[in-house]
Amino acid sequence: MQFGLFGSAAARRPNPGESAEFDSSKGFREFIEYNVEAEALGFRSTFVVEHHFTGYGQVSATINLLTWLGARTRTLRLGTAVIVLPWHNPVLLAEQAATLDLLSGGRLDFGIGKGYRYNEFAGFCVDMDEADARFNECLGVIIKAWTSNEPFSHHGRYWRFDNVVVEPPTAQRPHPPIWMGAGGESSVRQVAERGYNLLLGQYASPADVGRSITAYKAAIEAQGRRFDPTQVGVTRAFFVCDSVEEKEAALQRRLANRVRQLKLATRPDGTVHGGPDRATGDPDAVNRNSAMYGSPDDIAAKLDELRRVGVGYVLVNGGGSGGGERGRASLRRFACEVMPLFAEEPAARAAE
Template identity: 45%
Template sequence: MKFGLFGGAARGDEHSGDSQSYRDFIDYVVRADELEFKSLFLVEHHFTGMGQLSASITLLSYLAGLTKQIRLGTGVTVLPWHNPVLLAEQAATVDLVSNGRLDFGIGRGYRPNEFHGFMVDPATAQERFDEAIALILKSWTEQKRWSHKGTYWQYQDVVVEPQPVQLPHPPIWVAAQSEGSVRKAAAKGQSMLLDQFSDTETIGRRIGWFRDEQRQNGIAALPGQIAVTRGLLLVENNDQRDTEIKQRLTAIEALAATARVPGTEENAPVVGSKMLDSSREGTEASTIIGTPEDCIARLNELADVGVDYVLLNDPTGGLERLEFFARDVMPAFAQQTEAKPMAAE
């Protein structure tokens, strides 16, 4: 089993401005690289008022120069917000300066406040997503000048530069939940990002869909194609468990509030609210929680349903918990390798 990070800088209560939170987060990622975490997937969010990371590609470019081996991913870049050709140029630049370490995670978006702020009709999200990814892939693979007159974007006589280092292009990671979206990602040869709130049984079911679709399409089922995000609540003793749970629930409730359109009622439903489960039961079921022994057991439960790649989301633990996990949990999984193909179930 391999481990990466998921998340991004955010302005905490202890910070008077954004610069401190970004500096702390950058130090966190540099230390993760030293501790041999496999990857970082940065979120992209807008208009929250909480200082959440918005310019993930820009930050990845900076981190590329500070790190040596950790893969640099977007988790996810929301395609409806971006000009696809400009995004293709920016992402290829990250791949270039990192010497081929970009993992390009993409999604359609789910937060109502973002659609509202950008004045984008949510009903057009899928069409925008489909047109955008086709244009990005063309930008990365077409050597000659080309033109495009689409529904949402138009270009005339363009040749997109630079080209990425990874050929034919950086790995595409898709955030997926429904059976249809999971199977679509598998059939297209894409990798998959699974959310941090679903329980282990649900995660296993989605992995089964992915592997079954690979089998039906004759696509090799390899390790590291599916990354599952989990909240990390690692503690030295279980007396600290309740405090950690309450802290996580408070953070999730705050995120849910920022996803609403300004001026709407607090109890108004949030599109994608299942991705922001603020129940104690949900936290108990979906996090890597407890002492090192408890966390190892929880990770082994995930391994039993086919998980071999876990992204840790820990906005409050800091360097101390990162090092604690690397010292007391990661060695239990050090003998597992990526060398052999996996059986498609």
């Protein structure tokens, strides 16, 4: 089993009454140092979100942050989870992502999605009902931009480009690995049929994760390709702690954060369309069952559940720790006390 990171950094504006000298960069700087240490501890990758208009400072300029991180690291793969294509000019995004891939020596993992938070679409004045069509058109232009050495034109529904050659090229050929989030069986199959890697949400139960992996593996093999467990990244929240009080406080923080995110995602009619924050069942039960919070033994037991359904690549989100030195300590304990229990053998066995 291999491990990467998943999450965000907080660089918020000062609250009313806070000092004018409030340091908005602190969250970004702590995030960078956290990832630098993660690389040294043996983590394979980091995947960073894209979100806007939250009021609490989630990462909005994902490529920029990863470019800075790329300059501080040497082996850590740099993932987006996810860039929401319906909001972006595809040529500009292709150029920015290719620049990151070149400067990092070919370490970009290009995670993409359609978006699900209503407040973000409203802020950009983009109709959510156009998300699918905008996503497909944007992705098509990006792929053409990365793989065309000659000028090309594109006249689509949302974008028009005439006689453009997109520079620079990517370091990875024909382009960086593409990752897509999916949950339902049909959408999982579509990711496989496109030839892309799969991202699974952090609230899905082990049983649901297993069903998604089974569907993805079958679709991959139906195309005559070999399935590799590291083609599926399963996101999970983690916090290594020894006291029941710490664990309960962290679970309550996570539940409150999920409620806050769902409010941002909710349309005026009260519905939420897709997104990783959705999961069926009692919210508290879903929260407790999906979070890997507790002692190293508690966390290992939950990872073993995932291993048994075929998971070979876990992207852990340490936000539950509350950040700072407590977050760094949790990261170190996870790397030193949990990761050695899940070496390469389980992932290899899951691929059989």
